[in-house]
Amino acid sequence: MTSVAFSGLTKSYRGTPALDDLTLTVRADSLTVLCGPPQSGKSVLLRxxxxxxxxxxGQIVVDGQDVTKLPPGGRRIGYVPQSFALYPHLTVYENIAYPMRLQGARNADIAAKVERAVQLLSIGHLLKKRPDxxxxxxxxxxxxxxxxxxxxxxxxxxDxxxxxxxxxxxxxxDDLRTMRRELGATFLYATSDALEALTMAEDIVVMDRGRVVEHAPxxxxxxxxxxxxxMELVGxxxxxxxxxxxxAGICVTPIGRFAVTPEATAPDATAPANGAEVIVGLxxxxxxxxxxGTGQLSGQASVSLVEDLGGEQVVYLExxxxxxxxxxxxGRGETPAYGQTVAYRFDPAAAVIFDPASSRRVGCGCFEGQEKIRHA
Amino acid sequence: MQSNRSGSPASRGLLAAMHPTGQAGLTARFFALLNDRRFLPLMLLTPVLVFFIIWNTIPLLWLLGLSFQKYSLTSGDDPAFTGFANYLEILGNSSVWQDLSRTFVWVFLSVVLQTGLGVALGFLFWGSHKLPGRRIALTLLFAPMVLTPVATGTFFRLIYDPTFGILNQVIRAIGLPSVDFLGQSSTAFWAVLAVDTWMWTPFLMLMTLAALGSVPKAELEAAEVDQLPWHQRLRLIILHHGKFILMLGVLLRTIDSFKTMDLVLQMTKGGPGSTTNLVALTLYRQSFESFNLGWSSALAVILLLISIAFTSIFIFVLNLKRRGDAA
Structure with a gap:
């Protein structure tokens, strides 16, 4: 069981901060995905x-040991970089086996391990080839x-x-998830692809501008x-x-009004004040x-774009x-067409309310006290 | 230029748009030709081809022709065709053979020394990219390379001077007898070689830096994570990516070193005796001091063939390595 803890980590390149006082503890034996836009510091943190x-x-502690000053070789961390970085001289088999051999593994063990990985990743036919x-x-x-x-x-x-x-x-x-479970190891995985993050992750760390904004299962x-x-990045x-x-306890949005349940979850966050501007995420x-239906807000909108993804459709409404x-x-109901006027509905309980200044969640919607939607 | 820009210029090409058609004059026909896709490349290549033919091809053929003639400017005789007589004379001339073997030793030593030092310095600079003052140090190190050999030769003749040269002043200051570096046969060759090395080591350092710059950073990082020993990093990654540029540097230096003349002429004039007499200097003397044009043309052709042989060997070796990698 090996956990990783970063505390107060700061890194800048020529005056541009890449990591800004970042603190994060990664759960042992988990697959944690760092998710964030490009330049958010994911790669820097991993490097x-x-x-x-x-x-x-700042400090990096791996399994109780401070590794901040150790050279890469001394840290016993497996690394899959974004660029392939295979040794051009060696065959695929040697490329895979060589690092293990350097660690002093026996040939029989190496062969068995390579065999296993080769099966999982379907690269058996490549073993004698060279990277080029x-x-x-x-x-x-x-x-x-x-x-x-x-x-x-x-x-x-x-990535x-x-x-x-x-x-x-x-x-x-799928293979990576399987391998992780088999190894019982801790994986840190960076991606800027929301779908990849959702598919892979057990825990997600959302990063933005060199900081962790949220870390949760x-x-x-x-x-x-x-x-x-x-809310913006993951999904x-x-x-x-x-x-x-x-x-007065009601959230007024262009698509309707609904009551607010204040829920200041973070210790320093406060419930939305009367008259405050907020951002509503849906x-x-x-x-x-x-x-x-009951307990829902509804309205009319015109279809401005339909993206067909095969199994599902993304519909943009104006x-x-x-x-x-x-x-x-x-397959569920009629397919909307461009320009068509359609009825839509949503449950205000699904609306999340954020404070635009701190970007923190300050509450969510609820049905009570709602009024009928008025249209512009 | 006329202001008439009717029609759709984009559809007719830029040059046509600048020169409206309709007037069937010579200029219009010329610009029509420029728009011709078959003709334009030829037009663009013509200047350099003309230059190349006038300054390279014709002189080379002329040289080849001269090498088969007995032609001396001092004798007053007309040139006479003598077949391979010049070549046979050169191949039978023991002093030419001596010059040639001395030149081979010179090429070997200078290339080995300069490559060794250049590569070492290149690695040092490569590994020190965060060191302050690195750029200034690099610029200073490149200075010898951009000086003309004649100037360098003159400086060093003065530096080496037995009576007022600074080197001998230092030697005397530490209590040793002064040495006439360029005047005695035991030291002259090495003294000139040292200057040549001072001049050209930066070139190989530059090539080394270029070669190292072509090594993908990701592979080096992978090697660091995998704890590859340094000699394996060198073999598996650095040489694999950098060897072509490095070999190119060695090849250029070899050819250039084979032609060394100006430095020696300025420092020792080939002396004392003939201890620093390189074959290019012989060539220079025969053609421009003795005006023995036929004979020296033949020697020039021989040297050219040797240079081509060097080049072919290098290219062969490099291609062979590449073929080996692909297999």
Whole structure:
């Protein structure tokens, strides 16, 4: 059981801060996904953990041992970089086996381990080839095998599936989860792809501008986001973020008014004040193209765009001067067409209210006391 | 230029748009030609081809022709075709052979020394990219390379001077007898070689830095994480990516070193005796001091062939390595 703890980590490049006093403890024996936009500091954090960059200040503790000053080789961390970085001279087999051999593993053990990884990643036919004879996806699979076979309890994967085709990504995501469970190791995995994060993660760390904005198990983070950036970044398609204002315990938005349940979860967060401007987050799947039922708000909107993803459709609705995104399963009801006027509804309990200044969650909607939607 | 820009210029190409058609004059036909996709490349290449033919091809053919003639500017005789007589004379001339073997020793030593030092310095600078003052140090180190050899030769002749040269002043200051570095046969060759090394080590350092710059950072990082020993990093990663540029540097230096003349002329004039007489200096003397044009042309052709041989060996070795990698 090996946990990783970062405390007060700061790193800047030529005066530009990449990590800003970051503190984070990663649960042992978990797959933790660092999710954030490009430049949010995910990669830097992982490179600091591996030891490829030096910290400006702060501490990295792995399994109770301070590794901040250790060289990369001394940290016993498996690393799968974003770029493949295979040794060009060596065959695929040697590329995978060589690091283990350097660690002093016996040949029989190596062969057995390689065999196992080769099966999982379907690279058996490549073993005798050299890196320059492989495609990008093949190289990446070899790099994953090489990184994961290291005798370590912590594995760092820096966006390893970027640029691979969709099918291969799906398969590798499954394979990586399987491998992690088999190894019983701690995985830190960086990605900027929300879908990948949701698929892979046991825990998600949402990063933004060199800070951790939220760290929670994946389902809690998705359903109960505590930070505006979590709602924005984790989820596909992106959440609806609407402007709102608090008026005597009622949240007034362009698509309706509903009561607010204040729930200042963070210790320093406060309930929304009267007259305060807020941001209302609404997941696409919370908006349904159905006439209103009990306990729901409803309205009329015109369809401005339909994206067909095969199994589901992303429908963009224009109403009250803003765009609402919704996600429909194909085959349930009629398919909306461009320009059509449709009825939609949503449960105000699904609306999350954020304070725009701190980006913190300050409450959520509820049905009580709602009024009928008025249209512009 | 005319202001008439009717029609759709984009559809007719830029040059046509600048020169409206309709006037079937010579200029219009010229610009029509420029728009011709088959003709334009030829037009663009013509200047450099003309330059190359006038300054390279014709002189080379002329040289080849001269090498088969007995032609001396001092004798007053007309040039006469003598077949391979010049070549046979050169191949039978023991002093040319001596110059040639001395030149090979010179090439070998200078290339080995400069490559060794250049690569070492290159690695040092590569590993010190965060050191303050690195840029200034680099610039200073490159200075010898950009000086003309004649100037460098003159400086060092003065530095080496037995009576007022600074080197001998230092030697005397520490209580040793002064040495006439360029005047005695035991030291002259080495003294000139040292200057050549001072001049050209930066070039190989530059090539080393370029070679190291071509090594992917990700592979080096992987090696660091995997704790690859340094000699394996060198073999598996650095040489794999950098060897082509490095070999190119060695090749250029070899060819250049083979032609060394100006430095020696300025420092020792080939002396004392013939201890620093390189073959290029012989060539220079025969052609521009003795005006023995036929003979020296033949020697020039031989040296050219040797240079081509060097180049072919290097190219062969590099290609062979590449083929080996692909297999």
């Amino acid at each position: 600091l953990l591996v030891g490829l960059e030096k910290t400006d200040s 004879q492989l495609s990008g996806g093949e190289k990446q699979r070899v790099a994953i095998a090489r990184g994961l076979l290291k005798d370590a309890q912590i594995f760092v994967l820096d 390893p599936l970027v640029g691979l085709d969709y099918k291969l990504r799906e398969r590798l995501m 994946v389902d809690r983070l998705y359903h109960e986001p505590q930070h505006l950036r979590s 596909f398609p992106g959440s609806n973020l609407l402007p709102g204002r608090i008026d 997941r696409p799947e919370a908006v349904e193209l159905q006439p209103a 109403t009250g001067g803003l765009t609402l995104v919704t996600c429909l399963s194909v």
